[in-house]
Amino acid sequence: MVIQKRLDYGYNGFQVPTIPKASRSARRKRSYKKKVEDNSMCAFELLATVAGNLLQERESTPISSNVSPEKLLQERESTPASSNVSSGRVQPTIVKDTIKKELLDEEKPLKLEPCDQGSSDESVFASEFGLQGSNKDRVPDNGICFEDSVFVKSRKETGKVTSKTKRCSAGCAESYKREVGAEAQKIGTLPNGNVPDTCSSEYPMDLDTKPPALVSSDSSVKVPLCTDPILHGPFPRYHDDVKLVSKDDDENSSGCTQPSTVTLKTFRAPPRIGDRRIRKLLASRYWKVAPKLKDGDLFNSDGDMKPVFRRRKTCYTRQRSQRSYPFKKRRLYEQSSVSTSYRGISSEGNSSSFKKVKDNELYFGGTANGASGASCSVAAQDSSSQSKDSHVKLSIKSFKIPELFIEIPESATVGSLKRTVMEAVTALLGGGLCVDVLLQGKKIRDNNKTLLQTGISHSNKLDGLGFSLEPNVVNSPPPLCPQDPPFLLHCEAQPLTRYPITPTSGISDASLTLNPAMNNFSNCVDSDHDSVPTPTDMSIDKVTLDSRALVAVPAMSVEALAAVPLNRKSRRSELAQRRIRRPFSVSEVEALVQAVEKLGTGRWRDVKLRAFDNAKHRTYVDLKDKWKTLVHTARISPQQRRGEPVPQELLDRVLAAHAYWSQQQAKQQVKPQTETCLLV
DNA sequence: TTTAGGG
DNA sequence: CCCTAAA
Numbered sequence: 001m002v003i004q005k006r007l008d009y010g011y012n013g014f015q016v017p018t019i020p021k022a023s024r025s026a027r028r029k030r031s032y033k034k035k036v037e038d039n040s041m042c043a044f045e046l047l048a049t050v051a052g053n054l055l056q057e058r059e060s061t062p063i064s065s066n067v068s069p070e071k072l073l074q075e076r077e078s079t080p081a082s083s084n085v086s087s088g089r090v091q092p093t094i095v096k097d098t099i100k101k102e103l104l105d106e107e108k109p110l111k112l113e114p115c116d117q118g119s120s121d122e123s124v125f126a127s128e129f130g131l132q133g134s135n136k137d138r139v140p141d142n143g144i145c146f147e148d149s150v151f152v153k154s155r156k157e158t159g160k161v162t163s164k165t166k167r168c169s170a171g172c173a174e175s176y177k178r179e180v181g182a183e184a185q186k187i188g189t190l191p192n193g194n195v196p197d198t199c200s201s202e203y204p205m206d207l208d209t210k211p212p213a214l215v216s217s218d219s220s221v222k223v224p225l226c227t228d229p230i231l232h233g234p235f236p237r238y239h240d241d242v243k244l245v246s247k248d249d250d251e252n253s254s255g256c257t258q259p260s261t262v263t264l265k266t267f268r269a270p271p272r273i274g275d276r277r278i279r280k281l282l283a284s285r286y287w288k289v290a291p292k293l294k295d296g297d298l299f300n301s302d303g304d305m306k307p308v309f310r311r312r313k314t315c316y317t318r319q320r321s322q323r324s325y326p327f328k329k330r331r332l333y334e335q336s337s338v339s340t341s342y343r344g345i346s347s348e349g350n351s352s353s354f355k356k357v358k359d360n361e362l363y364f365g366g367t368a369n370g371a372s373g374a375s376c377s378v379a380a381q382d383s384s385s386q387s388k389d390s391h392v393k394l395s396i397k398s399f400k401i402p403e404l405f406i407e408i409p410e411s412a413t414v415g416s417l418k419r420t421v422m423e424a425v426t427a428l429l430g431g432g433l434c435v436d437v438l439l440q441g442k443k444i445r446d447n448n449k450t451l452l453q454t455g456i457s458h459s460n461k462l463d464g465l466g467f468s469l470e471p472n473v474v475n476s477p478p479p480l481c482p483q484d485p486p487f488l489l490h491c492e493a494q495p496l497t498r499y500p501i502t503p504t505s506g507i508s509d510a511s512l513t514l515n516p517a518m519n520n521f522s523n524c525v526d527s528d529h530d531s532v533p534t535p536t537d538m539s540i541d542k543v544t545l546d547s548r549a550l551v552a553v554p555a556m557s558v559e560a561l562a563a564v565p566l567n568r569k570s571r572r573s574e575l576a577q578r579r580i581r582r583p584f585s586v587s588e589v590e591a592l593v594q595a596v597e598k599l600g601t602g603r604w605r606d607v608k609l610r611a612f613d614n615a616k617h618r619t620y621v622d623l624k625d626k627w628k629t630l631v632h633t634a635r636i637s638p639q640q641r642r643g644e645p646v647p648q649e650l651l652d653r654v655l656a657a658h659a660y661w662s663q664q665q666a667k668q669q670v671k672p673q674t675e676t677c678l679l680v
Numbered sequence: 681t682t683t684a685g686g687g
Numbered sequence: 688c689c690c691t692a693a694a
Binding site: 603605628 | 682684685
């Protein structure tokens with residue numbers, strides 16, 4: 001009987017999902033847990049926040065010039081309170097007192113190491129991570145598109161899928177197809193009355209033999225013209241194997257990038273863990289090490305890592321506003337305009353006009369010379385007051401973004417370039433970095449030492465004091481990356497004058513090095529690198545921007561810095577963080593629609609495997625939700641729709657597919673009974 | 681783990 | 688997106 005059912009209702013050889021219970025028990029009224037907002041902010045978080053705000057300001061001026069009014073509007077809307085919040089948070093006067101009090105009360109020195117979570121935790125995370133990395137085949141944390149990773153993963157998946165979904169032998173495929181096709185015809189509700197997809201055996205084959213998906217600038221979906229309808233599903237507009245390889249996600253693929261690819265990816269130093277579970281476990285960011293990462297395979301970290309900042313209203317707001325441009329895989333405003341070019345992109349013609357995109361079209365530092373670190377002008381000043389309560393005053397005058405390499409088509413607009421850079425910078429700041437303190441070139445490992453003990457005191461010259469921002473590498477001792485070469489970029493010392501906090505007795509310069517993972521980059525891979533949704537075109541020219549051009553000059557006050565070490569518990573409570581919102585791009589929607597047309601609703605896992613296998617951040621639940629919203633969107637008037645407009649054509653397909661599959665489900669509900677009766 | 685739905 | 692009952 002089981003088989004019968006399958007034959008009767010299964011399309012494509014997949015088992016048709018059981019009919020959902022019509023009566024869903026009443027939804028529990030769950031009250032959202034109140035998320036404890038922590039006031040404490042680690043130093044870098046705060047710095048980043050401030051810097052971010054500054055960047056945002058910049059963004060709103062020049063960069064936005066090329067942005068459409070609509071976009072601006074959206075951005076505005078999404079960041080209404082950011083300035084207020086941030087300003088409030090960094091309010092000098094308030095902070096000052098608070099800090100002082102904090103220090104006195106807790107007798108704790110300034111905590112400059114955001115990642116100072118204690119080694120125990122780190123190790124836990126590390127092990128957790130390792131576990132994930134090895135067992136999570138569903139959501140591979142390592143660079144999915146690495147050849148190695150991909151294949152390993154594919155195998156796993158294949159095996160899994162095969163064993164789980166092998167409901168139709170290759171042999172029956174043909175007859176099955178015909179059978180189903182006939183039914184489809186009878187049903188007649190299919191837009192084109194085509195025969196549904198074939199059998200599930202496609203999976204293994206797809207996974208194992210399919211060449212790396214093509215990645216195109218705007219849509220990464222391979223969209224071959226439809227061929228024989230009989231070979232496709234009920235909505236056979238595209239090839240079966242169309243798989244979404246959104247730059248967004250597929251950015252994961254260095255391996256997926258083919259010569260003809262015109263994807264522009266960005267890789268940012270701070271990697272992040274893609275797995276949500278992990279995220280929940282971790283309060284802090286950490287790096288994931290990709291075992292087989294090859295040199296040069298830099299990955300962009302995923303926005304999911306941003307959580308640390310996300311929590312903060314300030315940051316969150318900011319994020320949202322920037323999400324539109326995600327260095328990370330966000331692509332709210334992904335240039336849909338570019339879509340026109342994706343088809344045109346071919347390996348033939350322009351290949352010569354653009355260089356093959358490197359694994360990382362855009363990445364921070366970590367270049368061969370490895371010399372580009374983000375650096376910033378820091379001035380440290382020690383207070384003249386002499387006592388145990390003395391405070392070390394530090395002021396970071398500005399951040400210098402590390403060397404930034406960007407590859408972008410010559411045809412790209414200046415606006416896109418700006419956005420790309422913006423994203424890169426944003427990603428850098430928002431990534432999982434931890435601050436390390438260096439004194440005289442030596443990293444101070446003992447987080448429990450007081451500044452005084454360490455030699456950082458108000459009475460000493462802080463010439464040798466430096467900070468470095470590094471990825472939170474899990475596999476390495478908390479604050480440091482062992483293998484990290486003492487990489488420190490000293491910035492020109494600049495007299496600290498703007499924000500003298502207290503009667504400054506002496507001013508020393510400290511250098512702060514933003515060292516976003518460049519050091520052992522080859523080992524630090526983000527499971528979720530994102531590519532930059534930058535409009536791409538036929539030719540790509542390498543544009544290397546002088547990092548200086550990106551210098552954000554947030555003259556930060558000491559207070560701001562000091563404001564950091566307030567609460568301890570903070571990050572702990574940040575466990576369950578909301579994932580960053582990542583609007584579906586048109587190409588993603590297309591992939592989704594296509595997959596659903598073929599597989600039907602109710603088989604989100606398959607949809608996920610089929611079309612979003614590479615999009616680690618898209619879970620089947622996400623896809624299901626998206627479908628839900630798509631259906632809704634399709635039903636409302638265009639005026640009521642928001643966000644990146646989805647082509648009407650797609651929406652029509654959504655409705656058609658939805659109608660079709662709904663009908664199928666309805667039928668299934670009836671048939672089983674009939675069959676049962678017959679059998680009895 | 682997935683699905684399905686409400687929030 | 689989140690959360691979770693159900694399967």
